Amino acid sequence: MPFIKKREFVQKGRNSLISSKSPEDECQLSSLKMKPGFKVMMMGSLEEDIANASVPPEDMPEVINDLDIEDEEVAIESKDVYLAKIDRRIREYKINMLNQPRPGKKLLVLDIDYTLFDHRSTAETGYELMRPFLHEFLTSAYQEYDIVIWSATSMKWIEEKMKLLGVATHNDYKVIFYLDSSAMISIHTPKYGVVQVKPLGVIWGKFDQYTSRNTIMFDDIRRNFLMNPGNGLKIRPFKQAHLNREKDSELLRLAKYLKDIVCEEDLSSLDHKHWERYKPKKKRRTEARDKSSGPS
Template sequence: MEIEQAATDAEATSLSVSDQPEEKWISLRFVHSGKEYTVDLADSDRVFDLKAALDKLTTVPPERQKIIGLVKGKLPPDQATIRELNLANGKKFTLIGTPQGHEYKDPATLDLPDVFNDLDIDFSADPNSEAVRKFKNDSRNKRKIREAVAALNVNLMNPLREGKRLLVLDLDYTILDTKPLTSGALPPSECARPGLHEFLEAVYPYYDICVWSQTSWIWLETKLSELGMVGADKEYKIAFVLDKKPMFTVFSKRDGQDFTHQVKALKIIWTLFPQYSEHNTIHIDDLGRNFALNPNEGLKIAPFRDAHTLRASQDRELESLAIYLTHIATFPSFTAFRHNEWKRVVGRLQLP
């Protein structure tokens, strides 16, 4: 499949308005440092999106923003929708805050806090929950997917193969202990999860492989090269990779508290490459919150950390996972499987 044609067809499909819920838009005007700006927002957008838009226009980061005159009293939390603010079209307000400087920051330190985080919600544990239903029906989330599809330019590293399933594989702390790699504490080969290349070689006959990492493109490319997953003579090929750009922020509840996090929406891939769907796609990640929009396709793997320890060297997670993936690949559809029970399935398969 030619990527240009796939993207064109997908965009035409995904951006059609006939099956999309109608959203109301308003235009707001604000002044910062004597300059007037205009920002357009949908009523399904959140206060978080307003702050992000102000940051994009003025480079004043959200934590420095002081918004005056938009609402009476204190600005609602990030999770609140623009609809809830009951704003009139053309509403004026003032933004006060110092723009972000352009000083150099180590990209490794910028990437790590997002991916090395113990705060998690495993959406695959209850894929039919009310929270999941709301996520899927949320107009903002649907629009964010359409916007990601329109903005995304996927470069195929290797051709997609007819009839293959799709494995979407996370990188940091799923197949790699990131911290010692980026710090230089350990050589790349000792940071990889045990059995990484054997795992990829075992599943490659059944799956096209996509690596989707919540990191910047330059560091994603560097990590894959250092691990020998690209540019090396292996019995598997990576079809394409995605970085953090197609991800977007969603709003959950964790232990009754508001929880803001990013998500990997498989619909983005399915729109660009319609040969893949919920019937033949599985997403492996150590963070269950990344499954928020596709909990049925998510399989949460135990995180791989402390690569220098004896415990880590004895890790056999990928060996078991290869058994599970090759097993389900023999079925016409993945929809009958509950991937959070994958270890039970492997246990039964290993019985004499």
């Protein structure tokens, strides 16, 4: 006689079958004293399916300690073998242009997973997993920055997620193109071995108007900046969307930061690691003037 598993079966009117108590997990069907012809409705997933869904995919990127990986940035940035890989991506990687670059705009490159979207939690709609203020952030950034999406996943996944989040069809901003994992390169670090990174040089080599001086990238993984450390800003990861939606305001504050630094001549010269401490030039001049005019 099969056992009832709460995750597998939901029985209509079960409280009327065993006094006022719900059946236990190991309760057998024979003990329910069901009348002939009584119907049992099956819902949900089998136990083995639930177990399989809880196992991370085999092709997930290796997780490494990301706290001190910047120690190796300077040594890696200019190695000829990696520059050769970038040159090959420039020559061979095909970009599907969604919208044209706009003259005079700076460039904002954005990751997806844990940056714009909680890809590990489950929900009925993409909206529930979308980072709060995503569309407000992109609308604000688009005024001064061209926007590129770069994810360490497949192009098909990127396109589906951008549709799901409503980014691909939004009227208030446009993304000029997507980059997938094929645009990344592998590098070797003495401390961490081989890791995959996102070299902005691939974009700079394909588009003359974008350089290290006018480009900034947001990603929740610092190692993606190893080839261009001065242009990367490590965003706080957005995880457990159902618990953190109400208190996550990272994108609102980063929208302000992008506004504040847009007049800077060289974005790579800024300390993006401490972006929250940044003071706009106008505010710095005002503080300096107030200090100089104070009592001697």
